[in-house]
Amino acid sequence: MHPADLLKIRNLHRAGAQQRAATGAPPLKTMTATAFSHPRPDGGPASAQTNGSPVHPAPGTSHLVLDSPHSGTAYPDDFLFACDFAALRTAEDTHVDKLYDFAPALGAHWVEARFPRSYLDANRSISEIDVTLLDSAWPDEVAKDPALLSKVRLGKGLIWRTTDEGLPIYDRQLTVEEVQARISRCWVPYHAAVREAIDAAHRRNGYSIHLNCHSMPAVASASATDFPGEAHADFVVGDRDATTASAALSQRVCQHLTGLGYSVAYNHPYKGVELVRRYSSPGQHRHSIQLEINRKLYMDEKTLELKDSHLALKASLQSLVEKLLGTDTRTL
Numbered sequence: 001m002h003p004a005d006l007l008k009i010r011n012l013h014r015a016g017a018q019q020r021a022a023t024g025a026p027p028l029k030t031m032t033a034t035a036f037s038h039p040r041p042d043g044g045p046a047s048a049q050t051n052g053s054p055v056h057p058a059p060g061t062s063h064l065v066l067d068s069p070h071s072g073t074a075y076p077d078d079f080l081f082a083c084d085f086a087a088l089r090t091a092e093d094t095h096v097d098k099l100y101d102f103a104p105a106l107g108a109h110w111v112e113a114r115f116p117r118s119y120l121d122a123n124r125s126i127s128e129i130d131v132t133l134l135d136s137a138w139p140d141e142v143a144k145d146p147a148l149l150s151k152v153r154l155g156k157g158l159i160w161r162t163t164d165e166g167l168p169i170y171d172r173q174l175t176v177e178e179v180q181a182r183i184s185r186c187w188v189p190y191h192a193a194v195r196e197a198i199d200a201a202h203r204r205n206g207y208s209i210h211l212n213c214h215s216m217p218a219v220a221s222a223s224a225t226d227f228p229g230e231a232h233a234d235f236v237v238g239d240r241d242a243t244t245a246s247a248a249l250s251q252r253v254c255q256h257l258t259g260l261g262y263s264v265a266y267n268h269p270y271k272g273v274e275l276v277r278r279y280s281s282p283g284q285h286r287h288s289i290q291l292e293i294n295r296k297l298y299m300d301e302k303t304l305e306l307k308d309s310h311l312a313l314k315a316s317l318q319s320l321v322e323k324l325l326g327t328d329t330r331t332l
C-alpha cells in the first residue's frame with residue numbers, strides 16, 4: 001500500500017474518533033453489526049472483506065483445518081487507538097489469508113479473522129487480561145501463569161497495550177464493558193468456528209490436522225518476543241514441544257519445507273500459543289501445529305505490499321497442504 005493511503009485511512013479513523021468525542025457518543029454505541037464494514041485499509045471493498053462479520057469460516061470436507069487469526073484488516077469504529085496507524089498495522093499477519101486462498105478448493109476447512117490482532121488477539125486466552133489498561137477491576141479470571149504473564153508484561157495480552165516496537169496503543173484507559181464486548185464479538189465466535197471446524201474434520205475422517213497460520217517479521221522486534229533482535233528462519237514450526245501434535249507429524253512438516261530449500265526452526269522462538277493448545281489432543285488423533293512464515297519471503301515489511309515472490313511461496317504452501325491432505329496421522 002502507498003504511504004499516502006495509510007495516512008488517509010489513519011485520518012479517517014481520527015476524524016471518526018473526534019466526531020464521536022464531539023458528540024459525546026460512548027464507544028460501545030458504535031459496536032453494531034456494521035462495526036466491521038469499514039473500507040479495507042488496502043483499498044478493497046468492505047463488503048468483499050467483511051460481510052459485516054468479524055469471522056469468516058469456510059467449511060471443508062477433509063481432515064485438514066487451516067485458520068488465520070491475525071490477518072484481519074477491518075478496523076472497527078470503536079477501536080479508538082491513539083498510536084500511529086502504520087505502526088499499529090505491523091501487528092497484523094498481513095496477507096496470510098491470501099497466501100492460503102487455494103486451500104478451501106482442495107477440501108480444507110478455513111477460518112479467518114476479519115478483525116485486527118491489535119484490537120483483540122484471538123491467539124490468547126481470555127484470562128490474559130492486562131489489568132493496567134482498564135479503568136476498573138476485571139470481574140473475571142486473570143492469568144497467573146508466569147509464561148502467560150510475561151506476554152502480558154510485554155504489552156501482548158488479549159488486548160494489546162503496546163505495538164511490537166513498544167509504543168502505547170491508547171491514550172486512555174479501557175472500560176471493562178468494551179473489553180467484554182470485544183471478547184463476545186470477536187474471541188467467542190472465532191474460537192467457536194475453529195472448534196467446530198476441527199470437530200467436523202475429526203468426526204468425518206477419524207482424525208484431524210489443524211494448521212494455525214501466522215507470519216513473523218524477518219527480525220524480532222523490541223517488544224514482540226522474549227528474543228528481541230533475533231533473525232528468524234524462513235519458517236518456524238511449533239507444537240508446544242510435541243504436546244499439541246505428534247513429533248512425527250511436525251517432523252514431516254519441517255522436512256517438507258527443508259526439502260523445498262527453506263530454513264526451518266522447530267519450537268523456537270515460537271512454540272505455539274492458545275489456538276494450538278486449546279483444541280489439540282494428539283492421543284485422540286487431533287493434531288495442531290503453528291506455522292510462522294518469515295514476512296521477507298512475501299512482503300515489504302514497511303509498505304505492507306506483496307512482493308512478486310509471494311507466488312513462489314504460495315506454490316510451496318500448496319505443496320505442504322497437499323502433503324498434509326495425503327497424511328493419515330494414525331499411520332505415522
Ligand SMILES: [Zn+2]
Nearest residue numbers: 070093214215
Ligand atoms: Zn500471528
